[in-house]
Amino acid sequence: MSRAILYIITMAVVTYLIRMLPFTLMRKKIKSRFFRSLMYYIPYTVLAAMTIPAIFRSTGSLPAALAGTAAAFLTGWLDLPLIAVALAAAGAAFAAGFIV
Amino acid sequence: MKHEWKSGLVAGIPIFLGYLSVSFGIGILASNAGLSVAEAVILSxxxxxxxxQVAGIGIIAAGGSLLEIIATQFVINLRYALMALSLSQKAAPSLTTPKRLMLSYGITDEIFALCSAREKDVTAGYMGGIIIISAAGWILGTFLGAAAGSILPEAVTDAMGIMLYGMFVAIFLPAAKRDRRVCVVVLAAALLSCLFHYVIRSVSGGFSVIICALAAAFLGALLFPIPEEDPENDQKEEV
Incomplete structure (x- = not known):
């Protein structure tokens, strides 16, 4: 078994358990306000921490990445759908890759 | 019962299309990180x-440890536990434990959103139908992306590497715009992440994401505890 497959299976087991245990075992609501607040903010903080600064190195060059980031923030700010924002970012990075 | 499956499959069509394009980016990312097409498909x-998966690909490519990948998946995917908990209460009485064990596989942000938006009880057929068509889009898109990754010119795959991050921006930015509390925690997470990346360079990427995300969310929970009503309505736009 390759190292990648071992890692992939490990990820899958962890992710499945996170979904399965509450779905099959727990049928009551979470009471703790602090815990519920934490769970509310975690998706956003995870995405922000994963995106910044990694987005600046996500394409071939820094200028292309900056152009893509700017496009993503602009279209995201305008509440465009996820796919539109993703495509705008890629399009801007692609175009900037030729200009710079 | 047949009718339930059908309505689930139809309800899942928008997710199928969305997943198809997003997972194309995952396929490219996996391919750029050195995973084979088969490995990328198994991953998805x-x-x-x-x-x-994006975090996992990064750790695999960087040669991170198994502990790192376990901890990262745990924190990043912990939100599914909240969704599973919420769905668990909405599930039809006919959802027996074996059915729950199978359906657990497909608790994602979008599938959760569809199921919790349903007025009727969520049946195994309805949820199963959504999961099947959604997973089909996710796997097919990954295959196409990973296969195209080795065919498309480098200028194209390079540019597509930013797609997933663009999608993440499209999730946290509008939320931060609408909600000042989210804005503060997002800024805190981004600043901390930059600090780890550019100043404290000894912490690996996966652990850095965990520390930054947890610290910023803790800050939010301390400063702005959310009101007593159910938080599930605010969780629907995640991916």
Missing amino acids: AANLTSAG
Whole structure:
């Protein structure tokens, strides 16, 4: 078994358990306000921490990445759908890759 | 029962299309990170989660440890536990434990959103139908992306590497715009992440994401505890 497959299976087991245990075992609501607040903010903080600064190195060059980031923030700010924002970012990075 | 499956499959069509394009980016990312097409497809089929898979690909490519990948998946995907908990209460009485064990595979942000938006009880057929068509889009898109990754010119695949991050921006930015509390925690997470990346360079990427995300969310929970009503309505736009 390759190292990648071992890692992939490990990820899958962890992710499945996170979904399965509450779905099959727990049928009551979470009471703790602090815990519920934490769970509310975690998706956003995870995405922000994963995106910044990694987005600046996500394409071939820094200028292309900056152009893509700017496009993503602009279209995201305008509440465009996820796919539109993703495509705008890629399009801007692609175009900037030729200009710079 | 047949009718339930059908309505689930139809309800899942928008997710199918969305997943198809997003997972194309995952396929490219996996391919750029050195994973084979088969490995990329197994990754998507086994995990069915975007942020977790992106983080996982990064750790695999960087030669991170198993502990790192376990901890990262745990924190990034912990939100599914909240969704599972909420769905668990909405599930039809006919959802027996074996059915729950199978349906657990498909608790994603979008599938959760569809199921919790349903007025009727969520049946195994309805949820199963959504999961099947959604997973099909996710796996097919990954296959196409990973296969195209080795065919498309480098200028194209390079540019497509930013797609997933663009999608993440499209999730946290509008939320931060609408909600000042989210704005503060997002800024805190981004600043901390930059600090770890550019100043404290000894912490690896996966652990850095965990520390930054948890610290910023803790800050939010301390400063702005959310009101007593159910938080599930605010969780629907995640991927």
